[in-house]
Amino acid sequence: MTCRGVLFDLDGVLLDSNAAVQRAWSLWAREVDVDVDQVLALAHGRRTADTIRLVAPQLDANAEAVRIERREAGTTQGLRRCAGASALLSALPASAWAVVTSGSRALATARLRATGLPLPRALIAAEDVGDGKPHPACYLAGAAALGLAAHDCLVVEDAPAGVQAAKAAGMRVIAVTTTHARADLVAADLILSGVSRLRAATTMAPEGSWTLTGLRVR
Structure with a gap:
C-alpha cells in the first residue's frame, strides 16, 4: 500500500500491554464498583477519561484517569514489544512515522x-486533542505533525475505535488482530x-x- 507516512497506534500494534491494561x-473497576467486562470491552483504543465517562459518568473522569494511568505507568510487568515492531520501525525513515495513542504522553513514553522501542519524533497523545478516538482529530494531528495530507498517510490500528477514527480522517487503515477479532475490524482496508x-x-x-513509498505485506 502506497503512502508517504505511517501513523501507528501504540498499545496492541507496537507493544503488547494487555496484561497491564x-x-x-480490573482493579479500578472493583474499587468504584462497575462491571469489569464492560470496562475492558470499551477501554481498548479509547482515552482513559473517555472510557470512564462511558462506564461511570457520575465520577470525575479526568481525576480517575490520572489515577489509573499513574498506576499503569508505575509498572512494566507484562509489557513486551509486538513481534516485528522493532524491525519495522528501524526500516522506516524517522521523519515518515508517528505514534498516535489514546494514552497520555507520560504513559506512552514510559512504555x-x-x-526498548524508539521514541518517535512525532507523538500524538490523549492530551493533545480535544476529542479522542473514534473522533478523527488525533490522526489529523498526526498527519500534520509529519507535514503530510491525510490521504498520504497509512494508519496501523488494532481497535475498532481507532479504525473508525482513521477512516473518518480520510486515511487508509491496516488493522491487526492482536486485541480484537477480525469481525470487529472489517472497516479496515486490510486485516x-x-x-x-x-x-x-x-x-x-x-x-x-x-x-x-509504502508498506508491503510479507
Missing part, C-alpha cells in the same frame, strides 16, 4: 522506553495478524536521504 482497569507481516518500501532521494 487488564490489571489496572516505549520499557520495551493482518500483526506488524510482523509488514515491511517498509523506501527509495533514495537525489540528495541521498531515504523516502518512504
Whole structure:
C-alpha cells in the first residue's frame, strides 16, 4: 500500500500491554464498583477519561484517569514489544512515522522506553486533542505533525475505535488482530495478524536521504 507516512497506534500494534491494561482497569473497576467486562470491552483504543465517562459518568473522569494511568505507568510487568515492531520501525525513515495513542504522553513514553522501542519524533497523545478516538482529530494531528495530507498517510490500528477514527480522517487503515477479532475490524482496508507481516518500501532521494513509498505485506 502506497503512502508517504505511517501513523501507528501504540498499545496492541507496537507493544503488547494487555496484561497491564487488564490489571489496572480490573482493579479500578472493583474499587468504584462497575462491571469489569464492560470496562475492558470499551477501554481498548479509547482515552482513559473517555472510557470512564462511558462506564461511570457520575465520577470525575479526568481525576480517575490520572489515577489509573499513574498506576499503569508505575509498572512494566507484562509489557513486551509486538513481534516485528522493532524491525519495522528501524526500516522506516524517522521523519515518515508517528505514534498516535489514546494514552497520555507520560504513559506512552514510559512504555516505549520499557520495551526498548524508539521514541518517535512525532507523538500524538490523549492530551493533545480535544476529542479522542473514534473522533478523527488525533490522526489529523498526526498527519500534520509529519507535514503530510491525510490521504498520504497509512494508519496501523488494532481497535475498532481507532479504525473508525482513521477512516473518518480520510486515511487508509491496516488493522491487526492482536486485541480484537477480525469481525470487529472489517472497516479496515486490510486485516493482518500483526506488524510482523509488514515491511517498509523506501527509495533514495537525489540528495541521498531515504523516502518512504509504502508498506508491503510479507
